Amino acid sequence: MSGNGIFFMVLILTIVWGGFGYFLYVSSKAGD
Amino acid sequence: MQNNQVYFATRLGFIAAALSMAVGTGNIWRFPRVAAANGGGAFTIALIIALIVWAVPLLMSEMVIGRYGRKGTIGSYGDFMGRSFSWLGAWMGFVCLAIMFYYSVVTGWTIKYFVLSLQGAFKPGVDTQALWNAFTTNPSETILYHFVAMAIAFGIIYQGVTKGIEKYTRIMMPALLVLLVVAALRAITLPGAWQGVDYLFRVDPAYLLKAQTWLAAFTQAAWSTGAGWGLLMTYAIYSRPKDDVGANSFIIGFGDISIALIAGLAVLPTIFALAPSPEFAQQALGAGNTGLTFIYMAQLFPTMPGGSIIAACFFLALAFAAITSLLSMIELGVANLVTAGWERKKAAIYTAMAGFILGIPSAYSLNFLDNQDWVWGVGLLISGLFTAWAVMKFGTEKVRKELINHEGSVMYIGSWFNTMIYLIPVVFAAIFGWWVWQSITWYPDNWWSVTEVFSVGTMVVQWAVVLAIFIAANKWLGDYFNPNGKMLKVPAGKSVKGGK
Numbered sequence: 001m002s003g004n005g006i007f008f009m010v011l012i013l014t015i016v017w018g019g020f021g022y023f024l025y026v027s028s029k030a031g032d
Numbered sequence: 033m034q035n036n037q038v039y040f041a042t043r044l045g046f047i048a049a050a051l052s053m054a055v056g057t058g059n060i061w062r063f064p065r066v067a068a069a070n071g072g073g074a075f076t077i078a079l080i081i082a083l084i085v086w087a088v089p090l091l092m093s094e095m096v097i098g099r100y101g102r103k104g105t106i107g108s109y110g111d112f113m114g115r116s117f118s119w120l121g122a123w124m125g126f127v128c129l130a131i132m133f134y135y136s137v138v139t140g141w142t143i144k145y146f147v148l149s150l151q152g153a154f155k156p157g158v159d160t161q162a163l164w165n166a167f168t169t170n171p172s173e174t175i176l177y178h179f180v181a182m183a184i185a186f187g188i189i190y191q192g193v194t195k196g197i198e199k200y201t202r203i204m205m206p207a208l209l210v211l212l213v214v215a216a217l218r219a220i221t222l223p224g225a226w227q228g229v230d231y232l233f234r235v236d237p238a239y240l241l242k243a244q245t246w247l248a249a250f251t252q253a254a255w256s257t258g259a260g261w262g263l264l265m266t267y268a269i270y271s272r273p274k275d276d277v278g279a280n281s282f283i284i285g286f287g288d289i290s291i292a293l294i295a296g297l298a299v300l301p302t303i304f305a306l307a308p309s310p311e312f313a314q315q316a317l318g319a320g321n322t323g324l325t326f327i328y329m330a331q332l333f334p335t336m337p338g339g340s341i342i343a344a345c346f347f348l349a350l351a352f353a354a355i356t357s358l359l360s361m362i363e364l365g366v367a368n369l370v371t372a373g374w375e376r377k378k379a380a381i382y383t384a385m386a387g388f389i390l391g392i393p394s395a396y397s398l399n400f401l402d403n404q405d406w407v408w409g410v411g412l413l414i415s416g417l418f419t420a421w422a423v424m425k426f427g428t429e430k431v432r433k434e435l436i437n438h439e440g441s442v443m444y445i446g447s448w449f450n451t452m453i454y455l456i457p458v459v460f461a462a463i464f465g466w467w468v469w470q471s472i473t474w475y476p477d478n479w480w481s482v483t484e485v486f487s488v489g490t491m492v493v494q495w496a497v498v499l500a501i502f503i504a505a506n507k508w509l510g511d512y513f514n515p516n517g518k519m520l521k522v523p524a525g526k527s528v529k530g531g532k
Contacts, residue, residue, distance in 0.1 A: 005230035008073040012233060015080060016293060020286040027279040029442040030043065 037102060038193045039272045045198035046271050047283055052201040052356030053263045054288040055208065057138060058256045060350050061321040063292035064232070064299035068317045070248045071239025072232050076293070078240065078249035083257070083285045086250055086459055089452040090259035090416055091281035092445070093423045096435040098268030099277075104368030105262045107514035108269075113422050115517055118510035119502040120422065124262040124415045125368055126498055130408040132361035132387050134394035134401045136185070139354035140177030141167075143184075145326060146347040149333075154343050160330040164322075174395040179388060185358045186384035189366060190377060193270050197359055204352045209291065211349035216297035218342045219305070228304030232296045247466045250459060255409065257288045260416025263360040266367050277436045278443040298346065299329065306332040325350070362387060372513045403485045407494045413464050414495070420456035428453050 040046040067075045101111035109121030144167060148154065153163065167173055188196045219225055239245045258264060264284065271280070307313035316328035333343035362383050369379035394401035423431050428450045436445045471488045472479040480489040502509065510517060 001226040001230045002234055005073070005234040008077075008235045009229065009233035012073060012076050012080075013293065016076075016286060016289050020283065020290045023279050023282040023286055023443075024047075026443050027043065027047070027276055027283055030274050030276050030279070030440065 038270055040198050040270050040275075041194045042198075043272075043275060045194070045202055046267070046275055047280065048201040048205045049197050049360075050264055050267050050280065050284050051287045052205045052208075052353075053267060053360035054256065054258045054284050054357075055205070055291050056256070056258075056353050056357035057142065057321070057350060058252075059288065059292040060212070060295040060299075060353055061325045063252060063256065064296040065317055065321065065324050066248055066252055067296055068231060068300060070245045071236055071242075072230075073235035074237070074239035075245055075249055076233070076289075077235065078246050079252055079289060082246075082250040082253035083289060085452055085455060086416070087253045087257040087259040087288075088281050088285045089449055089456065090419050091257065091264055091284055092277050092436055092449065093419050093431070093453070094260065094262070094265040095268040095271065095277045095281060096431055097419070097422060098265035099271060099273075100435065101514075101517075102269045103371040104269075104513060105265060105364065106368055106509055107371040107517060108265060109422065110510050110514040110517045113425050115510040115514070116506060117422070117425075118514060119499075119506045120418045121262075122502040122505075122509050122513075123499060124265075124418060125364055126502070127408050127411045127415050128262050128361050128364050129387075130404060131412075132358065132365070133391040134404045135354070135358055135361060136182045136387055136391045137174060137178045137395045137401060139181035139185075139351070139358050140174065140179075140395070141322070141326065142347060142351040142354045143180055144173070144177045145330065146344065146351050148330075149340065149343040149347050152340060154330050154334045154340065156334045158331070158334070160327045163330070164326045168398055171396045175392060178391050178395040181355065181358065182384055182388045182391070184355055185362055186380060188359055189362050189384070190380045192376065197267075197363065201356050201359070204356050208349045208352040208356075209294070211345040211352070212291065212294045212298055215342050215346045215349065216294050216301075218336065218338060219298050219301040222301060222305035222336060225301035225305040228301035229297065231304060232293075232300045243466075247463055250463050251467075254413060254416060254463065256292065257285055258357075258360075259285075260419045261412055262364055262415060266364045267360060269367055273438075274440045276442050277438065278441065278445040282443075299324070302329065302332055302336070306335050368513055373515060399485050403490060406486045407491045410464070410467050410491055411495060413460055413467075417457060417460045420453050420460075423453050 040049065097108050097112045101108040103111065104121070105125040106118050106121035109124070110118040113120065148163075154160070188200045190196065191199070220229060254260065303313050303316050307316065316324055319328055329346065330343070333339040333346070336342065362380070365383035365386075366376065366379045369383065370376050374382075394404060429447075432445060432447070432449050436449065468488055471486055471491075475481065475484050475487050478484065479487050481487050482489045482493050484490060
């Protein structure tokens with residue numbers, strides 16, 4: 001796997017999966 | 033509906049239902065193929081931007097409109113924009129129902145392939161093309177599986193919002209995720225799989241300068257997230273007042289891409305690791321959604337260790353994704369009928385029956401299904417435009433200040449929302465124009481023909497017929513599907529403008 005591929009894999013997965021987790025966390029502040 | 037308002041029981045219940053609405057077959061069989069064709073990582077970066085510009089603002093708008101009237105699409109538009117705009121809600125509802133008719137057939141295919149995987153039908157050397165042809169040219173089988181798909185979805189919808197939709201999507205959504213992760217882990221641990229991972233994430237800046245990359249990304253954002261379809265508007269009817277509009281819209285958008293990326297990690301490494309030649313890999317990626325999934329993936333699964341289990345996981349995940357999206361389409365029909373005063377169970381029976389009967393032509397003919405997918409798939413972009421129009425008419429800033437940043441909201445949405453809403457007509461013109469232009473290049477001599485599967489003519493004529501009927505029947509639509517609308521309280525002879 002190329003360095004370019006590894007770099008963007010880490011970047012994209014961090015943004016997308018991290019974003020998903022972050023918004024789930026924010027949403028939880030509204031209580032259940 | 034407001035007097036007997038039903039809510040999802042929990043925050044996670046709403047999230048599971050809304051996310052399962054967005055995550056459909058498009059995440060699993062379309063994203064990996066389109067990403068591979070448009071520069072992998074460059075496409076995904078464009079997709080993230082398209083998510084912010086198109087999908088999330090429209091998802092927020094849908095939630096707002098659905099929660100404003102807490103009615104079906106026709107009643108919601110009638111309350112939000114004024115009764116003279118009931119036809120917009122009818123268009124939005126009809127487009128989704130027209131998709132539901134053939135989507136149930138597609139769901140049946142996924143169930144059939146899950147059954148085949150359990151039966152061990154995918155063996156090394158099996159002719160998966162012949163298997164697919166034999167299945168799709170046998171109407172008794174395609175209609176049977178269409179019936180099974182509709183029956184499963186009906187069984188869930190019939191049980192209601194909390195005991196049906198919420199209960200089952202809370203199981204199926206995490207199960208889908210686990211199944212896809214299993215398939216992805218198996219794929220990336222195959223020798224040579226990292227070539228596929230590299231293909232999925234590597235960024236060639238040249239692709240970011242291509243108009244096609246962006247147009248494909250915006251199309252994927254529009255079709256995959258369900259933004260502007262009316263489905264989130266429908267589920268928003270049952271969201272609790274304290275459920276945050278901004279945060280939940282972002283969850284749906286980012287969750288949708290998150291799952292698409294896992295599907296990409298299941299599909300592309302499998303193809304690159306197991307394809308007997310680079311030409312085979314290119315053929316697989318160029319074979320369209322169904323070709324990639326039902327012919328090439330089905331052919332490759334048996335060549336990997338543990339392939340029969342992975343095939344079952346993959347096709348079950350696909351079936352769960354399809355069924356949970358089908359649920360939201362049926363619920364859209366049910367919600368409109370319930371607003372009209374129908375008893376919920378009766379509405380579920382009639383919607384499912386109509387879905388089964390009107391889906392039979394698509395089960396019978398792949399050409400008919402492709403035509404409907406083309407006409408109403410592009411029609412969804414118009415629904416997205418109508419959603420932005422509704423927000424602009426109500427007052428974009430008012431929507432943002434009062435309905436998105438509502439009392440008790442936990443995520444503040446800034447004025448960027450207004451900018452995105454005003455950008456939507458521009459983006460719509462670009463994507464819509466691109467699809468029309470592509471269609472003309474497919475049929476340079478008879479693009480106006482009504483009888484071609486993917487022509488401009490067939491789209492425009494079908495849209496025009498539906499729009500003409502709804503505009504002509506606007507008053508009846510408002511009276512029947514929104515009997516308790518705000519405007520009924522306006523004394524006769526007074527002018528009727530705007531929403532509430």
